[in-house]
Amino acid sequence: MLRDIFDEDAELYDRVRPGYPNALVEDLVARTGLGGGSCVLEIAPGTGKLTLPLARTGAGITGVELGPAMAAVARRNLAGFPEVRIDVGDFDTWVLPVEPYDLVVVATAYHWIDPVVRVWKPMEALREGGTYAVVTTHHVAGGSVEFFAEVQRLYERWDPATPPGTRLRDEAVVGTDLEFGPAVVRKHAQEITYTSAEYLDVLLTYSGHRALAPERREGLLAGIGELIDTRYGGRITKRYMHELITVIRPG
Secondary structure, eight states: OGGGGGGGGHHHHHHHSOOOOHHHHHHHHHHHTOOTTOEEEEEOOTTTTTHHHHHTTTOEEEEEESOHHHHHHHHHHTTTOTTEEEEESOTTTOOOOSSOEEEEEEESOGGGSOTTHHHHHHHHHEEEEEEEEEEEEEEESOSSHHHHHHTHHHHHHHOTTOOTTOOOOOGGGOOOOOSSOOOEEEEEEEEEEEEHHHHHHHHTTSHHHHTSOHHHHHHHHHHHHHHHHHHSTTEEEEEEEEEEEEEEOOO
């Protein structure tokens, strides 16, 4: 399955995947009153990109991570926080504890959870009045706009699944529809500049790129690297838009 592919190179994922904007973390903490004594369940924490800033609040966190290698890196990153525990397991089948949580959060992994499970199970894990938070990540128009238009020709050549004419959309029209609600949605954007080598490393953490046949992946990455180096001075800027979506469990 594609969701298993991230565990192939957890160290690369930890090194090059972006963290979340400080404003998003502060927004989440403010909405939930997170702090010492709070109990948090994080679904699919990966290597701890969101877990670490949440741990700094003093909250107790249990993470349920599918990949053993990802979980090992997360434990290393969070070694200084004894209130954090990372379990290896599939949240779809993970047995909920009796004691409820104040916050259940999933960051950039909501789409990997079974569509039925992701609706009822996080809500069942919460106390009355607790918060279910979903953080999404979208690649949106901005940054090196011309590069992201031009690079689509390479995707159309090397990746047969690429729809012709695909373009990044403006963040104002990009969003995630949850299957339940009512939800409060806040958007937080960030732009990151990469060298060609750094950007190729980021691409190697995306499941779709890793799943390509080796010759197609190598051709695609070589073409992208050459494009950045020859036409964009060796650097491009990528714009990310993160949604913070929160739903309160009714009392």
